[in-house]
Amino acid sequence: MYWSASFALRVDQAGRQSVWLDLAVDVSLEQICQRCLQPVTVAVHAESAFRFVASEAVAEQEDDDCEEDLLVTSRTFDLAALIEDEVLLELPLVPRHEVCPVPVKTTIADPEFDQADGKPNPFAALAALKGR
Numbered sequence: 672m673y674w675s676a677s678f679a680l681r682v683d684q685a686g687r688q689s690v691w692l693d694l695a696v697d698v699s700l701e702q703i704c705q706r707c708l709q710p711v712t713v714a715v716h717a718e719s720a721f722r723f724v725a726s727e728a729v730a731e732q733e734d735d736d737c738e739e740d741l742l743v744t745s746r747t748f749d750l751a752a753l754i755e756d757e758v759l760l761e762l763p764l765v766p767r768h769e770v771c772p773v774p775v776k777t778t779i780a781d782p783e784f785d786q787a788d789g790k791p792n793p794f795a796a797l798a799a800l801k802g803r
């Protein structure tokens with residue numbers, strides 16, 4: 672795992688100074704592939720910029736008007752928790768191998784195949800029932 676956090680003092684267009692945090696995280700996490708159910712290593716890269724504001728009230732007020740994420744200045748700022756949140760946000764919802772190491776059974780039905788097989792198309796069968 673690699674991560675970097677750097678704090679910088681920046682001045683906005685209105686001339687106000689604020690503290691920014693630039694965060695970058697690269698981590699490889701072991702997940703379970705949702706296709707073959709084998710372990711898969713997922714590489715996660717997260718990069719975000721945060722601006723510190725004085726209070727929760729200011730954060731609520733400014734949150735809609737700015738593109739960056741806001742953090743409330745606090746004595747107990749938890750960088751580890753922030754990094755964890757960022758990584759969780761970037762994790763794929765459905766982790767999968769690009770190519771699974773084991774053969775995967777597919778259960779995707781091909782309607783044309785079914786028809787060629789001589790079996791009635793379920794939708795055609797339904798339509799026939801309705802027509803009665």
Ligand SMILES: [Zn+2]
Nearest residue numbers: 704707768771
């Ligand atoms: Zn897989």
